[in-house]
Amino acid sequence: MKLHEMVKELQSVMSLDFDERAILFEKYRDILNSEISTNPSNIEAFCLMAMITCELREDTEKSIEILEQCYLQNQLNFSDEGFALWATDMAYFLLEEYDESSEERAVQLLSQAINRNSNYANTYYAYGKVCFRRKDFEKASKLFHKAFEISAKKSYKYCEAVSLLAHSNQNEGITLLKSIYSYPFENEKVDVNTALTLGRELAISGSLDEAKKIAEILLKTEYREFDIEIDEMSDFMYILGDYKSCVELYDKYQFLEEESWLNKYFYALKQTGQESIAEKRLQEITEKIEKDINNEKMNPTHWENYEDYEYYISSETKRLNAIREGYNKVFIYSDDILPDVYYDMIYECYYINCPRHCL
Known part of the structure; x- marks a missing residue:
């Protein structure tokens, strides 16, 4: 059986219970x-066997040992393509399944694969992901x-696009987002996040009419169906200055009571004349935290x-004090509360020929 057919059949059993799909995984291992x-x-x-071993919930060390064996047996005659495949998949285990101490080795492997002109997009995405996390946005x-x-x-x-935005290249980032923006949404992870990020950036840059059109679309979206949260949407409304919608959305998101969240909520209430609320x-x-x-x-x-007890008492006391200070900033000192600006990439599996994610 050819490898791509094997991967396809393994994917077909992913919805089964572990014990049921493990039968086929063990067969192919x-x-x-x-x-x-x-x-x-x-x-x-080698690479598929390493991931199958992972899917069978065995120790990550076993998957790494399989790929180490691959290297030992092929290091003298690796083709560029073979090395890039091996290095990218080994980097996946080092970055995603192992511990932080292995990151530098993973970076070295990805760099070597790129220097050997890897033809796998996964290699560049994986290295970009590391650079983004390290805040090297230009390289990412x-x-x-x-x-x-x-x-x-x-x-x-x-x-x-998000890397460019994080690197303060707003115009270029917006242009790229516009190039992939589409509605109706098809891909819940990419299309909705593109709309949200584009809308926020348009609002920040002063293109309010364009931003409001996107906001109108997103306000009609079932958030749980797509890959955004109500607090992200409320932040978008805050940037737009639509404080009424911001308050309504925050009221649906009551389980997060932190200073950074409540400062904007209090400010939005003030702007809508709801000081008593x-x-x-x-x-x-205050009563809830003090009671706890x-x-x-x-x-x-x-x-x-x-x-642990001391840490809990100390952290909750600090949280309460910070919330009170935030309230005072809004209602006593009349400070402007600026919107949060944050950027995050889309995370996806980059293991080449992954039996769970490979299409």
Whole structure:
């Protein structure tokens, strides 16, 4: 059986319970083990066996050992394509399944694969992901651009655009987002995030009419169906100065009571003439946090150790003080509360021939 047919069949059982799909995974692991015993230069077989081992919930070390074996048997005759395949998949385990100490090795492998002119978009996306996390946004944008050149996926173009925005290249970032913006939405992860990010950037840049058109579309969207949250949408409304919608959305998102969130909420209430509601909300939050703190002070022995107990009391006290200070900034000192500006890329699997995600 050809490898792509094997991957396709493995994907067909992903919706089954673990024990049921494990039967087929174990079958193909045995087949692949036999294949690499007789043909150790089959890099794809090594890589698929490593991921199958991961899918069977065995220790990540075993998957890495399989790929280490692959390297030892092929290091002298790796083709550029074979090395890029192996290096990208090994980097996946080092970055996603192992620990932070292995990141530098993963970066070295991805760099080597790129220096050998990897033809896999996954390689450039994986390295771009690391650079983005390290806040090297300029390099990340170039890597995502290269990934898109190899495989014209909207997600790569989105990541390039967000990297440019994070690097303060707003005009170029907006242009890229416009190039992939489409409605009606088809891809819940890419299309909706593109609309949200584009709308926010248009609002920040002063293109309010364009931004409002996108906001009208998103306000009709079922957020849980797509890949955005109500608090993200309320932040968009805050940037637009639509404080009424902002308050309505925040009221649906009551489980987060932090200073950065409530400062904007209090400010929006003030702008809509609802000072009494803000005062009542502060009182409710204060009473709840103080009650929780006092309850824990009465029962410190319920904690496993005194350090955790102390940390809880201290952090909750700081949180309450920060919320009060934020309220005072709005209603006593009349400070302007600026909107949050944040950027995040779209995360997806980059393991080459992944039996769970490969199309």
